[in-house]
Amino acid sequence: MKFLRDTWLVFQRQMQLLLRNPVWVAVGIIQPLFYLLLFAPLMKKALSGGQPISDELAYQIFVPGMLVMVALFSAFSGFGIIAELRAGVIERNRVTPVSRVALLLGRSLRDVVQLLFQAVLVTLLAVPFGLRVAVGDALLAYLLIGLMTLLLSSTGYALGLTLRSEDAMAPMLNTVIQPIMLLAGIFLPLTLAPAWLQNVAKANPFKWATDGVRALFAGHPGDDAVWQALAVLTPLTVLALLISSRTFAKSVR
Amino acid sequence: MIIETSGLRKSFRSRAGRESKTVEAVRGVDLSVAEGEIFGFLGPNGAGKTTTLRMLATLLEPDGGTAVIAGADLRKEPGEVRRRIGYVAQGGSTWDESTGREELVLHARMYGIGKADAQRRAAEALDTFELAEYADRRCKTYSGGQRRRVDIALGIIHSPKVVFLDEPTTGLDPQSRAHMWGEVRKLREMGMTVFLTTHYLDEADALCDRLAIMDNGQIVAEGTPADLKQEVLGDVVSVNAREVAKAADLFDNAEYVRKVETTEQSLRLYVEDGASAIPHVLRTLDAEGVAIEGIELHRPSLDDVFLAKTGRSLRES
Numbered sequence A: 001m002k003f004l005r006d007t008w009l010v011f012q013r014q015m016q017l018l019l020r021n022p023v024w025v026a027v028g029i030i031q032p033l034f035y036l037l038l039f040a041p042l043m044k045k046a047l048s049g050g051q052p053i054s055d056e057l058a059y060q061i062f063v064p065g066m067l068v069m070v071a072l073f074s075a076f077s078g079f080g081i082i083a084e085l086r087a088g089v090i091e092r093n094r095v096t097p098v099s100r101v102a103l104l105l106g107r108s109l110r111d112v113v114q115l116l117f118q119a120v121l122v123t124l125l126a127v128p129f130g131l132r133v134a135v136g137d138a139l140l141a142y143l144l145i146g147l148m149t150l151l152l153s154s155t156g157y158a159l160g161l162t163l164r165s166e167d168a169m170a171p172m173l174n175t176v177i178q179p180i181m182l183l184a185g186i187f188l189p190l191t192l193a194p195a196w197l198q199n200v201a202k203a204n205p206f207k208w209a210t211d212g213v214r215a216l217f218a219g220h221p222g223d224d225a226v227w228q229a230l231a232v233l234t235p236l237t238v239l240a241l242l243i244s245s246r247t248f249a250k251s252v253r
Numbered sequence B: 001m002i003i004e005t006s007g008l009r010k011s012f013r014s015r016a017g018r019e020s021k022t023v024e025a026v027r028g029v030d031l032s033v034a035e036g037e038i039f040g041f042l043g044p045n046g047a048g049k050t051t052t053l054r055m056l057a058t059l060l061e062p063d064g065g066t067a068v069i070a071g072a073d074l075r076k077e078p079g080e081v082r083r084r085i086g087y088v089a090q091g092g093s094t095w096d097e098s099t100g101r102e103e104l105v106l107h108a109r110m111y112g113i114g115k116a117d118a119q120r121r122a123a124e125a126l127d128t129f130e131l132a133e134y135a136d137r138r139c140k141t142y143s144g145g146q147r148r149r150v151d152i153a154l155g156i157i158h159s160p161k162v163v164f165l166d167e168p169t170t171g172l173d174p175q176s177r178a179h180m181w182g183e184v185r186k187l188r189e190m191g192m193t194v195f196l197t198t199h200y201l202d203e204a205d206a207l208c209d210r211l212a213i214m215d216n217g218q219i220v221a222e223g224t225p226a227d228l229k230q231e232v233l234g235d236v237v238s239v240n241a242r243e244v245a246k247a248a249d250l251f252d253n254a255e256y257v258r259k260v261e262t263t264e265q266s267l268r269l270y271v272e273d274g275a276s277a278i279p280h281v282l283r284t285l286d287a288e289g290v291a292i293e294g295i296e297l298h299r300p301s302l303d304d305v306f307l308a309k310t311g312r313s314l315r316e317s
């Protein structure tokens, strides 16, 4: 099928370029290490209100938050697309009969692969600190994280193609991502928040994602939070893919 | 005709501060380009050349008008148009971190060409454009000329019927430009129709079989370079002589002279065809015993054509 072949073509190219410049692997290891070493011990105390809790429990709460955070950053994909736009690569792609959805999806799937690699790394790094999680639960959690990445990176591409300037993109992303991060309960679960804040957070799809991933890491795949996360993320992801592939199809200068 | 357009229009809304202004970039372009020719679009900055090309290449939706390219209707079957054309953007299209060969193979494959075939085509194109030596180096290490050659190679990798080249030689040194002209002629030899834009007069003159002069979103003249120049003024024979006034009188009634102009030392005769006029001029002057110090044939340039059509010189704008 042409669409699948085209997607594979774009994906392959993007992967090739990604692997050519493996700085991101180092960054992907070092960043989570900072959080695990410098922030997790502090949070462990804070979570327990002074009472000691087990390492296992602390990391089951902390690691999912970190995974969601890393996934949120995939919205920065927009910067890469602006560089491609400027180099004329997007226009060169658009002048061929290649599928417009493939132009988007090939790129977003690259982001998903990159992110899942990072997610596995974060999980593995947390094991020596005391994290315990069943493989099946982790895989389901990765599915949620992967969906999030697809959603955010394709939104990032649409934004980049629409704004066409890093200067417009940076403040925009920062402004949007900050409240999303704070309202997702990434570092501290929102159960600690006052009721009004919890209600506001319900409007944040990534709060549902965080809850879902946490439930899985806690070993409760049957928890409502899991299917709720899927139900929130799936339609949003489809919508984002549709809108973004339209921006790829539309005239872009 | 491999390209036929009629009434192609495009305007842009642009914002300057608070105000929103409409720029009429292309205002009704009618063109026909014959198969196998090098067709040139000559015009100053902002004339609307790129906008027209981007519309023809399906990158920009026209506000109005129609176009048929290589038998496919631009509006009804853009996908088919894409398959039949190649397009090389004014600003280039290579990615710094890829090699020339990778770019060529990928681009060919985006046209649905299989892997082995794509690799063969890439190798061929690298040879044709004398890029083999740099093929496996990253594009960021290429010189401007090498990069431009990769751009052109990308545009023709799938053997399109028509290739659009937006300013193929801008930014190249004189030697690379001459080289590029050779390469563009090669494309014609391969059977492609080449549609290029330029704002170099010499390039339009030397390279194009036919051209259209564009100004301010409209085509102001169209034809072969020779015809365009002929139509406007014809040739100029200028004669240096001491007795200019006396000499001028001799040509007042000459049939082959369209117009006579005099300056202090020289006489300028506008004639249809300079080469056949010179013997007549010499005979007439000799018969009356006018001593001449020099005679020169000046063929009008495309700039003269532009001047005649728009009232401005292309060199100044």
Ligand SMILES: Nc1ncnc2c1ncn2[C@@H]1O[C@H](COP(=O)(O)OP(=O)(O)OP(=O)(O)O)[C@@H](O)[C@H]1O
Pocket: A253, B012, B013, B014, B023, B024, B025, B043, B044, B045, B046, B047, B048, B049, B050, B051, B052, B090, B199
């Ligand atoms: N996306 C756009 N938004 C607003 N105005 C535009 C846009 N694209 C082109 N224009 C305007 O349309 C006019 C024609 O531009 P175009 O790029 O077609 O000119 P050109 O003949 O290719 O010039 P050059 O020789 O400088 O490349 C210009 O006034 C330009 O500013």
Ligand SMILES: [Mg+2]
Pocket: B049, B050, B051, B090, B166
């Ligand atoms: Mg231009």
